[in-house]
Amino acid sequence: MQVAISSFMHKYLRVFILIGFYFYLHGYVVSQTVYTTMSGQRVSKGVDGQWVKLEDEIKTFEDSLGMLQTSLNPLEKPEQQKFQYEDYQLLNIKKVKSIAKEQELVFFGDFMNARHDLEETEIKISAAKSIKDESQLKKLETLQKEQKRFIKEKEDIYVKHAMLAVECNNLESHSPNKLDKEIEKIGGILGVSGLIFNNNENNVNAEIVGTVNSLQKDECSVNKIINGKNKEYVAELSDWFSFTPEKLKNYFKDKSLLEAEASFRKVDGKLFLDLELLVASKDASKNYGYVLQGAIFNIKFINDKSITLYAQRSDEPVVESYTGSVRYKVLFPVSKDESKILASVPIDYVGLMWSSGFEKYIIYNVDLAIQQLHCLDKY
Numbered sequence: 112m113q114v115a116i117s118s119f120m121h122k123y124l125r126v127f128i129l130i131g132f133y134f135y136l137h138g139y140v141v142s143q144t145v146y147t148t149m150s151g152q153r154v155s156k157g158v159d160g161q162w163v164k165l166e167d168e169i170k171t172f173e174d175s176l177g178m179l180q181t182s183l184n185p186l187e188k189p190e191q192q193k194f195q196y197e198d199y200q201l202l203n204i205k206k207v208k209s210i211a212k213e214q215e216l217v218f219f220g221d222f223m224n225a226r227h228d229l230e231e232t233e234i235k236i237s238a239a240k241s242i243k244d245e246s247q248l249k250k251l252e253t254l255q256k257e258q259k260r261f262i263k264e265k266e267d268i269y270v271k272h273a274m275l276a277v278e279c280n281n282l283e284s285h286s287p288n289k290l291d292k293e294i295e296k297i298g299g300i301l302g303v304s305g306l307i308f309n310n311n312e313n314n315v316n317a318e319i320v321g322t323v324n325s326l327q328k329d330e331c332s333v334n335k336i337i338n339g340k341n342k343e344y345v346a347e348l349s350d351w352f353s354f355t356p357e358k359l360k361n362y363f364k365d366k367s368l369l370e371a372e373a374s375f376r377k378v379d380g381k382l383f384l385d386l387e388l389l390v391a392s393k394d395a396s397k398n399y400g401y402v403l404q405g406a407i408f409n410i411k412f413i414n415d416k417s418i419t420l421y422a423q424r425s426d427e428p429v430v431e432s433y434t435g436s437v438r439y440k441v442l443f444p445v446s447k448d449e450s451k452i453l454a455s456v457p458i459d460y461v462g463l464m465w466s467s468g469f470e471k472y473i474i475y476n477v478d479l480a481i482q483q484l485h486c487l488d489k490y
Contacts, residue, residue: 148219150276152212156223164216196287198414199307202457203294206413206477208279209459210303213473215276218269220357225265229258275300305413305457305477333486344490345376346483348387352461352472366391371472375445375483377490382450384420388439393430395437400466401428402441407464412456413477418449454484 153165239248332347353367374385406422420443429438457477
């Protein structure tokens with residue numbers, strides 16, 4: 112009897128050790144493990160499951176607003192570039208690199224998460240074998256086959272985007288007269304909008320060439336509103352950016368947690384930005400809180416310049432009865448100096464101050480402001 116009990120305890124002790132080792136590995140060690148992507152980005156997975164980028168090729172830190180700032184060592188001799196590029200080409204390189212690296216990290220995270228799911232299943236298979244649970248073992252082995260197939264799909268997608276990021280790292284190896292073609296090719300694959308190409312070598316204002324001047328009249332959609340003596344010209348509300356935290360991407364799949372639309376309006380010569388945010392969660396007010404009057408909206412451009420707008424009005428959030436999502440509407444005044452840069456330079460990312468904290472969003476419709484302000488400039 113004693114032998115039987117000892118055998119039973121030994122069998123289950125192995126199971127507890129296996130499971131305990133798994134949670135130790137994924138709860139503590141992973142948070143300390145640094146991974147390097149194919150393009151050289153260094154990332155680590157924290158205890159909360161979030162993948163965190165540790166550093167760029169040039170070391171960076173975040174300021175009080177969470178915006179990245181470059182930290183250069185004054186004792187190091189600056190590296191001499193092989194070629195001298197035009198300003199618009201440098202902007203294109205930065206934009207394409209940023210998007211490529213961002214996408215590589217997203218698909219690297221998906222691939223690694225799939226691998227960790229498989230590891231968890233393999234631990235459970237070992238446990239099921241130890242206690243000879245044939246029914247559970249059969250289910251787990253079926254799941255294991257499906258996970259291996261899923262991992263291969265995720266790996267293929269990751270490798271494809273990683274190779275694009277590697278190509279972007281080598282953009283500076285192309286001569287200036289071949290760079291535009293390479294940028295156009297990679298930008299097309301990545302789906303990058305707002306790239307600038309200068310077909311006139313004597314045009315010094317390269318930031319605007321190919322962006323504003325390429326717009327056709329029928330691309331402008333402006334509504335005229337007359338309210339007594341006041342005249343308003345409002346650009347059509349358009350998609351601007353979206354955002355889903357990494358840990359929720361498997362849940363949301365084809366949609367986003369947060370979607371943002373924007374519209375510029377001119378009221379008696381004064382310019383305003385209407386920002387509408389739709390959060391696909393009934394608990395939005397609990398998780399995000401509110402956008403308060405005076406809230407900071409920081410806009411970072413691809414040429415490293417930035418402006419900060421302040422909320423003049425923020426409407427009470429409204430729950431949509433047919434979706435359960437929560438809609439926020441915020442109004443920001445825009446000065447003449449701020450409108451000049453908005454009308455000429457594509458936007459890289461923005462940061463919004465919620466009552467719960469500050470959050471950054473990558474802009475995908477990078478030339479929305481340029482297009483809308485060009486349209487409003489006619490009135």
